[in-house]
Amino acid sequence: MDVLLHLADGILVALSPINLGLAFLGVVIGLFVGAMPGLGSVNGVAILLPFTFVIQQITGTATSPMIFLAAIYYGAMYGGAISSITLGIPGASTAVATTFDGRPMALKGEAGRALVIAALASFAGGTVANVIFTGAAPLLASVALKFGNPEIFALMLLAFATFVGLGGDDIPKTMISIFFGLIVSAVGFDIISGTPRLLLFDSTVWFSRGIQFLVLAIGVYGIGEMLWTINAYRYDMEMTKAKITLKDVGTSILRFREAWKGTAIGSLLGFFVGILPAAGATPGSLMAYGVSKMTSRDKSKYGRGHPDGISAPESANNSASTGAMLPMMTLGIPGSPTTAVLLAGMVIWGLQPGPRLFTDQPDFVWPLIGSFYVSNAIAVAVNLAFIPVFLWVLRMPFTILAPLIFVLSVVGIYAAYQNIYDVWLMLFFGIGAFLLRILDYPLAPAVLAIVLGPIAEPTLRQSLILSDGNLSIFITRPIAGPITIVAIILILLPLYGMIRRKLKNNGRGGLTV
Amino acid sequence: MRLAELVTAIAIALLSIYLMWKSGEGPSWDPTAERFANIGINIDGRGPGSGFWPFWLSAAMLLSSLAVVVNWARRRTKPSRSDKPYLDYEGKIILAQIGGGLFVFLGLIHFLGYYGAIFLFLVYSIYFLGRHNWRLTLAVSIAVPVFCFFFFDIAMRIVLPKGYLEPLFLPLYDIFL
Numbered sequence: 161m162d163v164l165l166h167l168a169d170g171i172l173v174a175l176s177p178i179n180l181g182l183a184f185l186g187v188v189i190g191l192f193v194g195a196m197p198g199l200g201s202v203n204g205v206a207i208l209l210p211f212t213f214v215i216q217q218i219t220g221t222a223t224s225p226m227i228f229l230a231a232i233y234y235g236a237m238y239g240g241a242i243s244s245i246t247l248g249i250p251g252a253s254t255a256v257a258t259t260f261d262g263r264p265m266a267l268k269g270e271a272g273r274a275l276v277i278a279a280l281a282s283f284a285g286g287t288v289a290n291v292i293f294t295g296a297a298p299l300l301a302s303v304a305l306k307f308g309n310p311e312i313f314a315l316m317l318l319a320f321a322t323f324v325g326l327g328g329d330d331i332p333k334t335m336i337s338i339f340f341g342l343i344v345s346a347v348g349f350d351i352i353s354g355t356p357r358l359l360l361f362d363s364t365v366w367f368s369r370g371i372q373f374l375v376l377a378i379g380v381y382g383i384g385e386m387l388w389t390i391n392a393y394r395y396d397m398e399m400t401k402a403k404i405t406l407k408d409v410g411t412s413i414l415r416f417r418e419a420w421k422g423t424a425i426g427s428l429l430g431f432f433v434g435i436l437p438a439a440g441a442t443p444g445s446l447m448a449y450g451v452s453k454m455t456s457r458d459k460s461k462y463g464r465g466h467p468d469g470i471s472a473p474e475s476a477n478n479s480a481s482t483g484a485m486l487p488m489m490t491l492g493i494p495g496s497p498t499t500a501v502l503l504a505g506m507v508i509w510g511l512q513p514g515p516r517l518f519t520d521q522p523d524f525v526w527p528l529i530g531s532f533y534v535s536n537a538i539a540v541a542v543n544l545a546f547i548p549v550f551l552w553v554l555r556m557p558f559t560i561l562a563p564l565i566f567v568l569s570v571v572g573i574y575a576a577y578q579n580i581y582d583v584w585l586m587l588f589f590g591i592g593a594f595l596l597r598i599l600d601y602p603l604a605p606a607v608l609a610i611v612l613g614p615i616a617e618p619t620l621r622q623s624l625i626l627s628d629g630n631l632s633i634f635i636t637r638p639i640a641g642p643i644t645i646v647a648i649i650l651i652l653l654p655l656y657g658m659i660r661r662k663l664k665n666n667g668r669g670g671l672t673v
Numbered sequence: 674m675r676l677a678e679l680v681t682a683i684a685i686a687l688l689s690i691y692l693m694w695k696s697g698e699g700p701s702w703d704p705t706a707e708r709f710a711n712i713g714i715n716i717d718g719r720g721p722g723s724g725f726w727p728f729w730l731s732a733a734m735l736l737s738s739l740a741v742v743v744n745w746a747r748r749r750t751k752p753s754r755s756d757k758p759y760l761d762y763e764g765k766i767i768l769a770q771i772g773g774g775l776f777v778f779l780g781l782i783h784f785l786g787y788y789g790a791i792f793l794f795l796v797y798s799i800y801f802l803g804r805h806n807w808r809l810t811l812a813v814s815i816a817v818p819v820f821c822f823f824f825f826d827i828a829m830r831i832v833l834p835k836g837y838l839e840p841l842f843l844p845l846y847d848i849f850l
Contacts, residue, residue, distance in 0.1 A: 214829045330750055332740035336685060339734035343692055343727050350723035355700045355711075357723050358692070387771060391764050559803030560813060566775060566798075567791050570782075571821055575831050580782065587779055591772055598759060599678055599752045617726045629715025 166522065167294055170530030173523075174227060178219060182228040183531055187539045190235020191546075195243045196561065200252035201236035201481070202498040202604075203385060205229050206377040207568050209505050210576035222509035223524050227531040229505060230485075233498055234286065234535045237441065237478045238543050241278035241470075246271055254441040254477040257449040261462060261469025268465050272408030273415065275547050277467050278474040280416045281423045283540035285475030288427035289434075289482035290532045297518070297529070301490040304515035309626070310633050312492075312514075313619040314643035316612050317634075318650070319493050320605070322436055325650030329602040337602050341609025342616070347371045351614075352621055366581050373504045374576050375586045376610050380603045381497075382569030383590025386562055388597045393558075409544055415467075422452045422468030423475045430476030434483025435495055441480040448476035482532060489525065490515055492615065497604040500611040675745070677759035678752040682741040689735035696728035770802055786835030788818040788842075823849075 173179065193204035212225035219225075240255025245262035258278060265274040307315075320338050324331055347358040348370025359367045426448035433444035452472035453462045462469050484495030485502075492514035494500035506513050511521060518525055569590075573583050593603050627633035634644045699706025711722030712729070745753040760768060774797055781790035795814035799805050825831045826842075827849045835842055 214824075217829070330741075330744070332737045332744065333750075335737040336734055336741070339730045339737065343730050343734070346727045346730070353723045355723040357698070358695050358727055360695065383775070387768070390771065391760075391767050394763065394767075557803065557805075559805065560799055560809075562771075563795055563798035563803075564813075564817065566771075566778075567794065567817060567821075570775075570778065571787065571791075571825070571833070574787070574833060575825055575829070578831065580834065583782075584779060587775055590775075594768070594772075596681065599674070599681055600750065620726070621721050624714060625720030628718065629713075629720065631714075 163294060163298055166526045167530060170526030170528070171533060172530070173223070173527035174530035174534045179224055179227050179527065179531065180534065182215065182224055183231040183535045184538055184542070186228045186231025187235035187238075187535055187542055190232035190237075191239035191242070191539070191543060192235075193232065194236030194239025194252050194255070196239075199565070200240070200254065200498075201233045202496075202501060202607075203381040203565075204232045204236055205498050205501045205505075206374065206381045207565065207572055208232065209374060209377075209501060209508075210572035212505065213508075213576070216509055221524075222506065222511055223527045225509060226502070226505065226524070226528050227535075229502055230528060230531060231535040231538070233481055233502070234478070234532070234539050235542075237286075237481050238279060238282045238539045240477065241282070241474050242275065242547070245274045245278065245470075254445055254480075255473070256442065257445045257473035258470055260449060260473075261464070261466050264463065265465030265467075265470065270465065272547070273412040274465070274470055276409055276412035276544065277416060277419050277470045279540055279543040279547075280413065281419060281426065281471035281475040282478040282543075283536060284423045284471075285427040285430055285477070285479035286482060286532070286536035286539070288475075289431045289479035290529075290536060292431055293482050293486055293532070294529060297486055297490050300486065301515045301518040304491050305519070307491075307515065307639065308623075308637075309619040310623040310637050310640040311643065313616060313623055314634055314640040314647065315491055315493055316616040316619070318643050318647040319487075319608070319612065321647035321650035323605045323608070325653040330600055331654050333599075333601045334605055337605040338609045341376070341606035342613045344371045344376060344606075345373075345610045345613025346617065352618060366585070369579070371585065371610075372577055372582060373610050374573060375582050376589050377501055377504070377607050378569045378573055379586040379589030380593040380607055382565060382572075383587060384593025384597060384603065386565055387590070387594040390558070390562060391594075391598075409547065413544075419467035419471035421456070422448070422470070422472030425452045425455070426472040426475030426477075427479045430479030431483040433476070434480030435486050441477040441484070441496065444480035444483075445473035445477040448472040478536075485532075488513065489517060489528075492517075494608060494611060497607050500608045504611050674752045674755035674757050674759050678750065679742065679745050682738045682745060686735055686738040686742070689731045689738060692731035693728055693735070696724040696731055698724070771798075774798060774802070782834060782836065784836045786838050787833040788822060788835065789838050791818045791821065 174183065189208070190201065190204060193199045194201060209229065212228060215225040215228055216222060236252060237254060240250060240252040241258045241262060244250045244255040244258040245266045248259060248263045250256045250259055262274045262278065265271070323338060324334055343358070347360065347367050349355065349368070350357050356364075356368060426445070429448045429451060430441070430444040433447055434441060449469060449472050452468050453459055456462065456466075456468060458466075481496075481498070484499045486495070488494045488499040488503050492503065494503045503513050511517065511524060569586065570583055573586050574580065597603060623633050624631070633640070635641050697709035697712055699708065699711060709724070709728075710716075711724035714721050714725060716722045741750075744750050748754045774794065778790055778794040781793060785793070792814050795817060796810055799813055800807065800810040821833070822845070825833050
């Protein structure tokens, strides 16, 4: 009952004119960012984070900037479908699975119907996830309150282990990305002993302040990813003209029930996949598509414009984005790069993410949760009402959009830290990210690591002080132990697979010899 | 692509070794501090030293980069099997034009300040790279710095560097601040 009262209060705060306006603005920006190929929720949130300081200055609270950024996140999940359906290029990786059936449906002349299914399925996914989140978050936070340093470090280990075990990328490269992010977060001063360290090239001017999170995040997402997109698509992104009338929208809404099964699968599956660090909305939507197809009676219709083939991934990516918020808000561990940026934002606004947030900052938490419901409703309304407008805006050539994003990145970094060296560093990181991305180095783990580094190191070191340098503390404690063991299993999982394959091959070899 | 995979892995390995070397450094105010004295897990019963975390992370990064080299030798990864060039001709042009443009943009900030540099960068990107007409180019290239000035300098009171163009802005400050 308490939860419902808190939620009602939260929704009321989220409905205040300023917060409502910010949620609306965030959703619109998110829809655009999500729809634009090459830009995803993480680019939008990272590039706009420095600009939220002004929102905090005006409103005097951290809630409003967070509502704004969360609305961008939400909007982007809706927006990805627009370009997947009309352009055939996913607006963001989270909408890759939407192209499988969304594009064929659009090519059959039913682009309007595909867009409506995507919007309504996203709304359903978001709503289901919000309800589960509202119920689960306070419970998880109250359990997490019992966590000490070893438990928190074990959770960090688990977060990184999921990237290694479940990330699906090349393992050594994933690990390099994680280690690099963690090392970058250690540059500057050791916060425990106060000793300067890793002053690279002995430069105090460049490195004594440490390397700020946004420098890496905007370098990767504002510069590196943009260069990569330009290199991959060569500015060659043309919109297929989709003709949509309001009447199409109306009839498609009435026919939405044809896509209920995919919506149900996506909404539930998406949330639970979203909770896992490293998993998030992209694998969530792909899995939902797979399960929906697997359990369907008419599998052959998938890939040719099946309504469930659109509703499953779209409901899943929205549901997963809320799911990813759960560990971020309750444990202080982000489930996706976007939530990593949100977490960093919370730290910058003076909040301490983690389980105490629910008890210490209810004025922040509940309006934010309330805003999930509000933003979800705004997103579906804006999406349905303005589909033709978005299609028009999407025709903005990349040759104008890309330089604008570069300018925003360069200005944003200076506005955040007021140091021109940070801007140069961002450019170096950006070019480096581009060069590594061509060789399939995953970059999201590095961004996650630079956020988690300042939490992971002190918890590890304080745990080791507690145990006189004995690492077994992470195994012997009742809560930390199982988490650490799961993390170790996850890290070893790919190794196990490799050995099994090898044994199998050797077995075959043995028979032939 | 194959050569680039190897060169990158070796570069990361060398970076890791440098970072391990740097992590072992004692504080500059204590010349007697021995290198690598700070990387232990429990130094004098006070837990790990300041170099513990970055040193072992760098060591782990070194091992990971060696694993990339092993995978390269066994042709396990896509880039290590690929015969395609790392960056084709057009890719190199894109990197030179945009990456180079960004370097010049940042360099110009030191002389012309943010607003002058933004204007020139946008003209370069939209007119010369994007091949749009002058009208659109000038509209965007002027609107963006003007918006930035009112947003940052006037509304947020975050003063962006103006380089040698500073005197031009003084009358604007008189009017708006």
